[in-house]
Amino acid sequence: MATDPRSPAAGVGLRGSRCSGCAVTVCPAEDACPRCGGPADAAVLQGTGTLWTWTVQRYAPKSPPYRIPPDGFEPFALGYVELAEGVRVAAVLDVDDLDDIRIGMPLTVTAGDGVPRARPASPGEEGT
Numbered sequence: 095m096a097t098d099p100r101s102p103a104a105g106v107g108l109r110g111s112r113c114s115g116c117a118v119t120v121c122p123a124e125d126a127c128p129r130c131g132g133p134a135d136a137a138v139l140q141g142t143g144t145l146w147t148w149t150v151q152r153y154a155p156k157s158p159p160y161r162i163p164p165d166g167f168e169p170f171a172l173g174y175v176e177l178a179e180g181v182r183v184a185a186v187l188d189v190d191d192l193d194d195i196r197i198g199m200p201l202t203v204t205a206g207d208g209v210p211r212a213r214p215a216s217p218g219e220e221g222t
């Protein structure tokens with residue numbers, strides 16, 4: 095499915111790049127392919143994948159770049175999501191309960207404010 099970068103949905107899409115030679119996809123986008131050095135074209139990733147690994151950030155990261163929320167720091171989960179394109183991206187995991195996180199759980203990743211955000215995929219979005 096082709097994605098028009100000007101479509102409204104592109105505003106939350108993850109921006110990566112895809113090599114025109116060996117078809118390797120990377121995120122965040124790079125001008126050259128990390129595998130073969132060939133030219134890479136901008137691509138908007140599907141943003142669906144599964145949790146590869148994760149950890150809980152229990153203290154406030156260095157600021158800047160981290161901005162402490164107005165109502166104070168709360169521990170949050172940070173993970174690597176393996177996308178359908180085969181690329182792993184670091185993302186903040188937006189879950190209601192940190193105890194619900196499981197490796198392999200289906201996630202939907204969107205471009206966040208600096209760091210991508212991942213939330214559990216709703217049942218209708220799960221891949222087969």
Ligand SMILES: [Zn+2]
Pocket residue numbers: 113114115116117118127128129130131132
């Ligand atoms: Zn390549």
